[in-house]
Amino acid sequence: MKSVVYVFDFPIVDIDPVRKFILVNSASIVLNFISLLAAFIVTYSLFFKKLSMVYIERSPKRYRVLFGLIGGILASITVLLSVLTITNIDDFHFIDALTIGLQTYFIFISLYGGGVVSGIFTLTCITAMRWLVDPSVRMAEELNCIDLIAFAITWIGLRLDLERHWRWALISTTTILLQSGFFIMKGMDLGELLLYIGSMLVVAVVMYFIMHYVIQSLEMYVYFQRNAMQDFLTKLDNLRSLHLKITRLVKRMQDTNRDYTVMIADIDYFKSINDTYGHAAGDEVLRQFSKLLSEYCPKKDILARMGGEEFCLILSSGIEKSEKIANQIREAVAGHLCTLPTQQSAFITVSFGLAGCNRDRVHTVNDMHKVMDEADQALYAAKTAGRNRVSVYQAGDSAGHSRRLGWN
Structure with missing residues (x-):
């Protein structure tokens, strides 16, 4: 009895091991980003709660600098993750765009929590990390320009006399559209672009409700703390x-x-x-x-x-x-x-x-x-x-x- 051996000739696909690992574990990367963002929000709440009276009335710059550095360190970790995913600066895909888009929220939170001083330090840390780890200086410069524009949009949006949800919608939507234009120039196809926009809008909504809950809770904390420890009429200690x-x-x-x-x-x-x-x-x-x-x-x-x-x-x-x-x-x-x-x-x-x-x-x-x-x-x-x-x-x-x- 003869044995028959069937040989299947599969095409050899040359996939970079790091790229393959990242693509397979893209969900883990996104979760890591969100976890770091959550850690920054927790840090924001702790700073706001502990330093609220000092922050609002005396505004010492050293605390704002420290808050901005914390955001910058956490954002720098996300830069390391995004560098692993991006292998071709002229061929952006959904996961590449998402990792870059999520970094912008560190700037948002830093500006919310510590104002311009904190935002500048967070932006500086992101910029420096990209130049350190990115082999393509051109891409680093382009991404940093996008973040600089997003910083300006956020700063202007926070100064507008609008309801909190309208300000957040303006900041998020404008930044997403700005980044989308950049990704179109980098060759992202329409399907992935729509997926990116939809995902970022979902992230924007989720982040708004988280921030809204945190800010509202902290404002109530400050209000009751102030009324408990401060004379209402003279604003002195009671x-x-x-x-x-x-x-x-x-x-x-x-x-x-x-x-x-x-x-x-x-x-x-x-x-x-x-x-x-x-x-x-x-x-x-x-x-x-x-x-x-x-x-x-x-x-x-x-x-x-x-x-x-x-x-x-x-x-x-x-x-x-x-x-x-x-x-x-x-x-x-x-x-x-x-x-x-x-x-x-x-x-x-x-x-x-x-x-x-x-x-x-x-x-x-x-x-x-x-x-x-x-x-x-x-x-x-x-x-x-x-x-x-x-x-x-x-x-x-x-x-x-x-x-x-x-x-x-």
Whole structure:
């Protein structure tokens, strides 16, 4: 019995191993991109949550630079992935286009989270990585020009007075069309181009809802955090925030041999202002007075509204220097003409009570509360002596007098 051997002559297909691996695992690449984008969104939320008060009000550039560098590092990883997929700069396919298109969202998020400074650093990292790993300088230059235009579109879009979803639609659609034009020039056929546009639109919608949820959640967090720790009227720290900062200060005092002064200020005859001009006028007086206090209180020190017309300052200076500062504030307040909502004007005066402390006197939070009671007693002495003056606590002055400050 003869055996029959059938020989099948298959054509030999020369496929680059790396290219074959990438094409077979294209879904994994896309998932990697999306995972990195998700990691950047999480980073954005952490930065926004932790630094929201600093970010919005003081805007330190070092945090924006750090945020932009984080986005740039994650985006640089995607550049490495995209370089593996692109083998022919004049023959772009769907997976090539998708890997490039997804990189742009790092610029979007960086601009959303940190503004122009963060966006520039992210864009710079992407540009530098392309020039480092891309054998074709021409392609790197072309892609960087596309991202630079996308950066400009995003920056302009964020500055437009539009609803958030319309701004996102404008930014995403314009960028997708811009990139599509580039891919058409590179020889992408119509079918793959339509697949790319459809995929990027889906990504844009998904990213919008993710970002919308994250931003909305963080804005609510900032809103409640601000209302919990900030006085609504004067924008200074409230009593709750003062308690927290005192706790931190007591711990810090044990490490430094520095004198501190507790200063309590109270507007004289404030009730008569409310009775004469109305509560809206009283609120305006409080706002203007808080601004004057802020001008004389260093940012590293503590300034809070305790309630009503009472304010507390804790200065990192001794009694003598603090007494001079208090007198400077008192004179500035006395010479300041408060403009009221009723188009009327009024002069006000303020009284101060001071008490000194250091780490030898203050070991616990309760010790600091006692010092604040002493400052309150000094304030009572200033009021008794005729108001519009600064009084320093002396042992035995106003013995037994201590108004309730709300300490637990």
